[in-house]
Amino acid sequence: MPSDPVPPSACHVGVVFGGASGEHAVSIRSANTVVAALRQGANAERYRLSCFYIDRQGRWWPPAVAEAVLERGVPAEPADLPDPLAPGGFRGFPDGALAVEVWFPVLHGPNGEDGTIQGLFSLMQVPYVGSGVLGSAVGMDKQAMKAAFAAAGLPQVAYACVEASELADDLNGSGALLDRLEAELGYPCFVKPANMGSSVGISKASDRAGLLEGLRQAAALDPRLVVERGVSARELECAVLGTTELRASVLGEICFDADWYDYTTKYSEGLSHTVIPAQVPAELAERAQVMAIAACRAVGASGLSRVDFFFDQGSGDLWLNEINTLPGFTSQSMYPMLWEASGLPLVELVHDLVQGARESRGIPLSPNQVP
Numbered sequence: 001m002p003s004d005p006v007p008p009s010a011c012h013v014g015v016v017f018g019g020a021s022g023e024h025a026v027s028i029r030s031a032n033t034v035v036a037a038l039r040q041g042a043n044a045e046r047y048r049l050s051c052f053y054i055d056r057q058g059r060w061w062p063p064a065v066a067e068a069v070l071e072r073g074v075p076a077e078p079a080d081l082p083d084p085l086a087p088g089g090f091r092g093f094p095d096g097a098l099a100v101e102v103w104f105p106v107l108h109g110p111n112g113e114d115g116t117i118q119g120l121f122s123l124m125q126v127p128y129v130g131s132g133v134l135g136s137a138v139g140m141d142k143q144a145m146k147a148a149f150a151a152a153g154l155p156q157v158a159y160a161c162v163e164a165s166e167l168a169d170d171l172n173g174s175g176a177l178l179d180r181l182e183a184e185l186g187y188p189c190f191v192k193p194a195n196m197g198s199s200v201g202i203s204k205a206s207d208r209a210g211l212l213e214g215l216r217q218a219a220a221l222d223p224r225l226v227v228e229r230g231v232s233a234r235e236l237e238c239a240v241l242g243t244t245e246l247r248a249s250v251l252g253e254i255c256f257d258a259d260w261y262d263y264t265t266k267y268s269e270g271l272s273h274t275v276i277p278a279q280v281p282a283e284l285a286e287r288a289q290v291m292a293i294a295a296c297r298a299v300g301a302s303g304l305s306r307v308d309f310f311f312d313q314g315s316g317d318l319w320l321n322e323i324n325t326l327p328g329f330t331s332q333s334m335y336p337m338l339w340e341a342s343g344l345p346l347v348e349l350v351h352d353l354v355q356g357a358r359e360s361r362g363i364p365l366s367p368n369q370v371p
């Protein structure tokens with residue numbers, strides 16, 4: 001039998017991906033990048049890797065299934081999974097999961113980026129990459145995120161929080177909600193469900209009919225909504241890394257021809273491209289980096305985050321748009337590209353993330369794991 005190439009002292013990392021979220025398919029692509037990097041170069045000796053797959057119904061699957069999903073690169077259909085299928089949701093760990101020493105969640109959106117899985121790992125007292133329960137939950141919900149940014153005095157475009165129940169009252173004829181939004185924000189404005197991602201459920205309204213339709217559409221996805229004044233601005237992004245000390249990367253810019261960065265523009269080949277580093281004055285880049293770190297502190301995020309901005313070139317205004325506490329890791333994703341351009345290649349980036357998880361939870365590094 002061939003001997004195991006991974007030394008016995010290697011740290012056992014569990015990569016968990018997929019998830020009961022609209023961003024399930026993106027998570028598989030992200031996980032492929034992370035897994036390849038954790039198996040490459042010096043990481044091959046530093047880490048023993050086990051992969052776990054959460055299917056779209058929330059069932060957890062062991063490494064044999066997970067590796068097959070990574071290999072195919074697409075979500076597993078029920079027919080691809082071993083029979084009999086348990087009911088959906090977490091029903092306990094598959095074989096091998098309890099041996100994991102550090103978890104690396106590569107999950108985007110609800111049920112993974114929102115504090116739920118972070119709560120499970122916290123209860124188990126096993127370290128994990130990324131933000132804890134608070135930072136994940138606040139970063140995920142756009143109402144809570146905006147309130148935290150406002151409390152920290154960070155600049156944002158004018159916005160209003162709306163509950164779906166207020167819309168029901170308006171549909172009964174009062175019109176008070178629409179009057180309030182028109183007075184506070186005007187047109188164009190953007191209507192967003194508070195807990196989605198990938199631009200899902202977001203619309204741009206240019207008049208009262210569009211606003212009502214946008215609110216209806218968002219309310220079908222989430223009882224919590226946000227409406228924002230629309231701005232005409234460049235879209236800049238900054239990657240943040242670290243636990244007690246946070247570091248900000250160079251900036252990147254998303255460029256696209258569409259009116260705004262909607263789902264189709266985000267995920268269709270050739271409709272958008274990134275410019276790294278963003279072609280902006282050094283003073284602006286520094287302002288954004290400071291603001292990116294302040295945004296992480298405001299929501300209690302740590303480990304890794306991507307912070308997104310709107311920049312109005314005419315006025316010089318820089319507004320925070322949002323924070324993503326588990327940003328994409330696909331081969332075209334901004335987060336790893338920003339670190340690459342900042343001098344931290346992917347293999348070292350994932351190593352830093354795992355080490356950060358261990359240090360922040362008081363687990364000392366063994367000498368052979370210090371690079």
Ligand SMILES: Nc1ncnc2c1ncn2[C@@H]1O[C@H](COP(=O)(O)OP(=O)(O)O)[C@@H](O)[C@H]1O
Pocket residue numbers: 157190192196197198199200202228229230231232233235260261262308321322
């Ligand atoms: N207030 C706004 N003004 C102009 N464009 C906006 C505004 N809000 C959102 N957008 C556009 O919609 C896109 C998606 O919005 P965002 O809040 O980032 O949602 P998601 O979390 O789904 O990425 C942005 O990248 C931008 O193109």
Ligand SMILES: [Mg+2]
Pocket residue numbers: 308322
């Ligand atoms: Mg966004």
